[in-house]
Amino acid sequence: EKKRLRWTNLRDMHELYCAGHLFQAAIAYHRSTGEKELLTTAVRFADHIASVFGPGKRRGTPGHPEIEMALVELYRETRKEEYLELAQFFLDQRGYGLIGGSIVLIDHKPFRQLDEIVGHAVRAIYLCCGATDIFMETGERELYETLEKLWKNMVYKRMYVTGGVGSRHAGEAFGDDYELPNRRAYSETCASVANVMWNWRMLLATGESRFTDIMELALYNAALAGISLNGREYFYVNPLADRGRHRRQRWFGCACCPPNIARLLASVPGMIYSTSDNAIWVHLYVASVARIELKGNEVRITQETEYPWDGRIDVTVEPSKDDEFSLYLRIPGWCRAATVNVNGRKVRKSVKPSTYLEISRVWGTGDRVEIELDMPVTLLKSHPYVLNNNYRVAIKRGPVVYCLEQADNPEYDVWNIAIVPETKFTATYEPELLGGVVVIEGNGIGLDISAWNNKLYAEMDEVQVKAIPVKFKAVPYYAWANRSPGPMIVWIQALGFNTLQGGKKLYKA
Template structure:
């Protein structure tokens, strides 16, 4: 096993069925005005505040209790260990991207507490200590032991890749070896009621070279549908995985399971798994995906609903589920190389994920509704605090999502931001400079400063919404680059010489409709520009309830950048009309006649991710057409 300091988010260099592999985290240096400030806020505000919350709520003290350093009661929910592990993973990504001695010292201190709590046989879960030790692995369905272990494994891999140190990786391996003994091919069938460990075990196998961890991940996937979790659809135990064709039950769990199964396919090429994944994907994008990239429509069980069950004000769309979708898209993208996965990944990142954290970096959404009367506000923490460290680790790892290479030494750009991309190859460095104001503007200029002759091509993602994209290389609109196809990667041939590439992605303001079976969306549209979904918020319409605003068919919108609003956003300005509500004064129902309007309204639509950062008030994404 060789150290991989500042390695990729998922290491696919030796994965035989990967069509591409992500660049190391540090290869993409973000220098833009959109993501780079968020990464800095994550480092300077979010991570320190989460360390403090984990101390204040006893999450780290639970490890001290388990090691005997403190004589206290267990504090919080039985799966609280997982929050600490996700936080460690986030810190590891952050210092792998940009060293920070203070964060690193705090991380190592927490790791020391974790290592001291591990039991002689490798077991590590602070809830099942002392008098509860007799109940270890007795209730896999509900008690999240293997789920917590999965987050430990992911933190250990990230820590190892960031620092080259094995102190947390050794802890993870000892626990994984215990799980292999108990639930591997010679143990009893077993899987966690909350999938997560499957993808973590595959990454542990990639990092250590130990094939048994991949084997264990497969055992856990294939234990489902055999009744080990009571046959519950909520826990994805209703059918063997290879027979699953629709997303059901708890949204985060099923998406984590799909991510783990995709990791297995990346290593094995299993066609039955792949068929299940393809069917699940079609179910998601055709029936169960919010326009924001949110997933999971029901508060009850944090679950997927029926096809087209996508309520707005009762949308659950948990931040963790939206992050899980990004993780799954990322794996499918590297398996198949199809840009549709990058399109959906981008939609979720800019909308359903980013809405989960406030602009100040220390308040969070758990659900992410698409309409609200003003009562839904971000909180500093939760009793069940899975979402805050989850979004912290995604933001910290985000540079690793931008670009990949394939085995022909060709470079793919999936996401766009002002940045420098540089990484070594045996024949010399590849060095690109990306100049853009994306997502507010669609012009992307790429300077190829150096590219060895063996780096034969650059592939640029053309989003599905970019219907009139143009592409020039050194001022030449060749047949290869002139009219790139939406929903594809446009190929630019490189010859080892410096080059200048100009990609223009027009960003018209799209009025987007949903399927007519989505209730309450008939004769409504959502405003979308580029990757950004927009909404109306009370703060911008002081004299009109946003729920009362209607769009005449001839309404036009103009984008206008406002650097002083909500940390700098492009808003959409248009003219609408307000519903006359006098007919309903003191009434719930009235005889039908066409709706009447009362006054014109200047509409200011803001990016959905930025709502609820000002005073409370109504918000809506979907707007009725007059």
């Protein structure tokens, strides 16, 4: 009988964290099935926690945030103010050393005084999720200003090109600004799931497309890499370069990631659309059929598309009765040129990247919107302080980040393949490969480094590396490590580019 130990070690025992997950599960189960039994249990449990913790009762805050967002959701479900207040209480108790005062647990400072995103990545982002939920219910500006500051620090300085976060193995934590190693990346699958969840909330709070961009990025790349194509093996850690030894596992002693990725994938349908007073927002382009309630009108929306492999999306809008409302279409941040037609007629509005394009009209059955998002192969470079990526580029097409994997490039170790300014890319859909993916092929240079032999360092005139023309093939990063083990790399060597001049070539390779 360990009853006397209950609530005595909030730092390590995850009681509040597990309670939060139970609440969320109960709410989701209730919403999707109508069953109340689990929700009743969750409410009883929440009432118990509220009888122990709160103003004038016991102080405390969870070692692992999670219950904050769950309590806000339980408040939304039950309208019991007490749950919202308890969520605020747990947030406000943090930062006063009640759980030891460490940076890893984000207990070193009160939340509203944080000016950079630090600590255990999943904890930090779950905390931000909870704070965003509280902001959505209370409208507290100070809270939002902190969230905005933390988001900018993360997205501009501490996030992988895949949307993965938490670069350090030590403490599973965020690193310093620009500390983004590739081979030693931690980038826990749960942290990517959390990144999707937080950006979804920031999007709902603001309607701003920059949040959807990061949500989509983390979803298609860092998070999706967490699960094998057969759905049976998982990554906990997601490096961006490997020698072929990092493989997905069937389970983990600390098994947070497998159910988290399952939960995320199950929740994707709920992130495609949202509604506001007189509008339907289209956040994600996914071949799908949805029925959306808007002002008592049921609007059926069908998306026909091969996205993310192709930028063409045909949307059919079928309201149960003709009605005037707005459709907000997301123009992704990665898309520099987009055209939108309604019933064959071009929309005469400027279409800018990372915005929502509003189409306001009377919608009737069979109205059709055609969206064409230009989706070329692009090369990305990094801020120069990301030392690992200097003179390297990553391949991206649409929202999908690519990697070179040995299985597709048998002739050359992919770590020795370089892209040059003359490299021409082709994008081809291969239905039989990796469950159906667009591959990107190009001609680059293979570097024969055999002269390095046993040397680790050499003077500049020693060790001649031979360059040989090669063809290479890149596959989506999320699909890596599903075939025979071998080297993989996201940030590929780039030779002959002058990155000082905006990527323009100033001399011959």
